């Protein structure tokens with residue numbers, strides 16, 4: 001479903017992605033692994049058109065990727081802390097609502113859909129609490145619900161569990177895998193923990209110096225991606 005082809009990104013005269021090809025099927029959770037600076041976030045940002053691309057194409061089912069095809073989940077959780085959990089999830093629908101539609105509150109159908117998304121992540125009972133009153137792990141699940149409310153085909157998650165404790169990390173990864181497997185979404189997650197990828201991803205892509213150096217089953221050895229302590 002999602003195909004990144006020949007993705008090349010340069011910062012100044014430095015090339016940080018060298019013609020990277022990555023595909024993610026519908027129903028698949030793909031983990032992207034690699035050492036610091038290997039180009040993982042740049043790849044995700046290039047896929048979302050958040051950085052200029054020197055060459056390459058991003059397609060969804062063979063068509064150029066549209067703004068509404070993709071939903072993003074970031075490491076730092078961007079929720080409006082003083083608004084309710086439900087309002088934050090409703091905001092996922094903004095891209096398809098007419099301008100100003102949310103000025104006097106979100107329409108009832110959007111609120112119902114947002115409640116269903118919250119139910120999906122196990123937080124329907126917190127809908128009317130302030131987002132800021134939830135734990136980090138719960139807020140990341142709200143961010144996933146907001147992404148769902150966008151009705152995307154593809155979810156791109158950039159280190160979604162880096163700030164979470166082990167139990168919350170497992171929960172968020174299991175949720176992303178479930179969205180892929182149950183909703184048929186293509187989910188690409190940049191991760192720093194190979195063990196989490198091995199437990200939850202369907203496939204792993206490894207980057208080194210802006211190139212794909214492995215692509216295969218999630219439980220394959222990935223040590224070669226990371227510098228040893230002596231080399232660091």
Ligand SMILES: Nc1ncnc2c1ncn2[C@@H]1O[C@H](COP(=O)(O)OP(=O)(O)OP(=O)(O)O)[C@@H](O)[C@H]1O
Nearest residue numbers: 011012016034035036037038039040041042043192
């Ligand atoms: N805005 C920028 N301007 C210049 N260079 C950048 C910029 N963003 C990233 N880079 C460089 O591009 C390379 C890849 O960075 P990127 O953030 O994609 O790596 P990463 O694999 O996600 O790293 P990390 O695991 O540390 O988050 C690095 O060498 C980084 O210094």
